[in-house]
Amino acid sequence: MPTCAIYARVSDESQLKGESIEHQISFCQEIARRRSIETGEPWIVADALTYVDEGITGTSLVKRAEVQRLVRDARERKFDVVMFKGISRFARDTVDALVMLRTLLACGVRVVSIEENFDSQRDNAEFVFTIHSALAQAESEKTAVRVRMGAMQKAREGKWNGPAPDGYILNPETKRLEIDPTYAPVIREIFSLYVNGYGVRKVSSILNENGQRTKRGYLWTQRAIARILTNPVYVGDVAYGRRERKLVMPSEEDLLARRKMTIWTKNTEQVIVCRDAHPPIVDRETFDKAAVLMAKRRTNPGRSGDLQLLSKGLLKCRCGSSMVVHYNTRGTRYYRCASQAERGRGFCNQPFIRADDVEALILDRVRADVADVLQFKLEDIMYEPTSQIEEEIRGVRNQLDKALRASQLLFERFADGQISEEQFEPMNKNFRERVSQLRASEQDLQKVRDRMSAQDDFTELLKDTMRNLLHAKTSDVHVTRQLLERLIQTVLVTGQGLEITYKFKQF
Incomplete structure (x- = not known):
């Protein structure tokens, strides 16, 4: 049955x-x-x-x-x-x-x-x-192609695909946008504030403080403001195909992951644009001025893609949001509240936390607490200056990082047309040979180190692992991050300091 x-x-x-x-x-x-x-x-x-x-x-x-x-x-x-x-x-x-x-x-x-x-x-x-x-x-896939082709044809005719953006309503008969008298003034205010010197964070804060909400009743965020300022729909144009879905390169933690992300289309010839398809909310001069200001204010986002020890939900703000990494103009790392980044300090006023300081503090706390559980003497697992072989490995890795960054920069210049293929090929060959030599040197040094530090005693090996990994000068950031994920549930930032919740039982 x-x-x-x-x-x-x-x-x-x-x-x-x-x-x-x-x-x-x-x-x-x-x-x-x-x-x-x-x-x-x-x-x-x-x-x-x-x-x-x-x-x-x-x-x-x-x-x-x-x-x-x-x-x-x-x-x-x-x-x-x-x-x-x-x-x-x-x-x-x-x-x-x-x-x-x-x-x-x-x-x-x-x-x-x-x-x-x-x-x-x-x-x-x-x-x-x-x-x-x-x-x-x-x-x-065939259905997706048919839908996309139909949407492209609608865009060529000046018709709108999908729900109407803030400031407009969609005419169900003509499939064209018409100005929404209720929300169009908010769109004009956003452009006016921005071109008069306010940033997207300040604009979102002003709107939220004044009790203004999006058409769907949500609080305004920096991302929402930025999208409005860059959307040509507000000057009367219909643009289709500005963004596309692409597979994301899997991380080292999950090589089989198949994630997709939405990116801006690099090939502008694929974008369908129908000018003056519907009434504009702002004039083109204001829209272009906002675009110029946004280009000037756009700053270097930092080491995008770098692994951070406490990001991705491990470090939590007192408001419950995750803490994310932010770089200042000098390249210094800080952790900041993700909701604050989106909604402004009116939502959460948690100060930035210097990343190096909080990471060192957490690693020291974890090392002490783990030592207590395992009944180790804390001084047995304190970080010690690396041996000569470790210094040599670190030097090779630094050279390798520099070579890889230079190689990437060379490729970007070639892709942007700044150098010809005749110039690119020999320079790229030199970089490849240099990277290959450095990787071989690193492997040789690691083999020597492994032979020197081979240990039969599991307790000593465990102490050595904690000494090298649970420290701000960790020898392998990826392994340290994985170790923290297995030990820690969350780290909560409070008014009194940091509260660590472990996955293991403390005595």
Whole structure:
């Protein structure tokens, strides 16, 4: 008597208004009823085992809360069979679909897809399922192309795609934007404040303090202000294709991660622009002036992509937001409240914290607390000046970093057309050879160090690891970060100092 779960999904608002979800569920219920008659064994379908994701695209499983609940219940053996109308309703990415199939099968769950007549108990599961999911992904990609082509044609005609931006309303008949008399004055005020010397943070603070909100009722943020100031819709133009989705290079912590991010399109020829498609809210002179000011005020964002010891939710502000890294004009690192960066000091007035100071303090605290738990003498794991071999390794790494930065700068100059290919090739070859030599030297030095520091005593090895990693002058930032993530739940910034919550039990 198998217990049956049902998964159903719709991917946009238009489907939500119909009976798509109800149709999928009733269809699966009917199949379960027929299977009961055919096998003479009742298939039990419980309402609590119906999983519905509404209004979420089919290309990502990570964002679907019901899929995560489905997996949790499968691990707890709450059902024996999971059914869905078609693989395209379950996953349109072949890799995601195969991972989910393997996960469910590992939990002892039978997988049934009705449209494809797939049954993991009967078919050559992975092979057949992969073929069907690949076809579903291909159909999803074809649909995306058709939608994009339709949107491009609408943009050429001056029609608007998607919801109307703040300051406009969308005419449902003409599909063109019309000025919203309620919110257009706010847009004019934003441009007026900015061109008269106020920055985006100050503009957002002024609007929020005056009780003004976005059309959707949210507080104004720096990002929202910046997007308005750079959006040509406010001078009457329709621009389509200014941004695109690209795969993000995976981090060293998760080489198999497949994340996408939205970036500005570098090829401006791909952008569709229809000028004077609707009434403007601001004149072009004001818009151009704001663009010039924004270009002047844009500062170097710092070492983008560098790993930080306490970022990504490890260090929390007293308001509950994460602390993120910020660089001043001299390149000094600070941690600041992420919500403050978005909403201004009116939301959170937490002062900036110098990154080097707080990282050194946290590492000292952690080292002392871990030593107490392991009953080590604190002086046994205090940081000691590195040996000559460590100094040599650090020197090689510094040279390697400089060579890599110079190589990257050379490539950027070549990509921007500042140097020719004839100039680029020999210079790039020299950099490649230099990098190769330095990496070989680093590996040789590491082998020597490993031979010198080989230890049979686990306790001494543990002390040595803590001595080298739980310190501001850590020999490997990536490993230190991973170690902190395993030891620390959160570090909370309070009015009295820092509160560390550990994942291990303190005595």
